[in-house]
Amino acid sequence: MLLVEDEESIADVLAIALRYHRFQVMTAGTVREALALTERVRPDAALLDVMLPDGDGRALGKELRARMPGLAVVFVTARDAPGEIVGALGFGDDYITKPFHIDEVVARVTAVLRRTRSADVLPHPPPLRYGDLELDETTYCAHRAGRMVELTPTEYALLRFLVRNGGRIVTKEQLLRHVWAYEHAPAESTVVETYISYLRRKLAPLGPPLITTRRGVGYGLA
Known part of the structure; x- marks a missing residue:
């Protein structure tokens, strides 16, 4: 999974939670870093902040989806206007607004993967x-x-x-x-x-x- 979030504290918490649930996570803080990472590794899913220092996470999601048509894309943002959500869902699979529950993010990423991938790629957290x-x-x-x-x-x-x-x-x-x-x-x-x-x-x-x-x-x- 690719996690793109420029706020280090939020990125750390999300990465820890996702790894706990047995996701393999690579992180980036900018659009440029994210694009460079995906040239070397093809993730199954991307969790993208919308407001990034060097660009728009929605445009990044659109670019990543063009490069990897099967990629699951979930946006995380403080923007909650209906127009923003509808626009992002035009080329993404889910949209989570801040503030959020960490467990909700994990559950919704898992649900998106369940829709877009076969069950054998989903993590199975221990009880x-x-x-x-x-x-x-x-x-x-x-x-x-x-x-x-x-x-x-x-x-x-x-x-x-x-x-x-x-x-x-x-x-x-x-x-x-x-x-x-x-x-x-x-x-x-x-x-x-x-x-x-x-x-x-x-x-x-x-x-x-x-x-x-x-x-x-x-x-x-x-």
């Missing part, structure tokens, strides 16, 4: 495990002690973040930022407490208490 809990990153299903746990997408995202942090305590602010994408949530927000309660009720019949509360700090797994 996430913590004790008797297992999360399947391909099907987005959860099992505890071998039994399926029916979760909503938000419940799954919350539990996955707790599992990825192992036995560490994560704060309410971290959960709001990573699960709900809230940068500045209202102080009185109770959405985290509500969803923690939902998870506890669903996990409780299958084993001993799993989610712990560190009062005044946050939540973790026992």
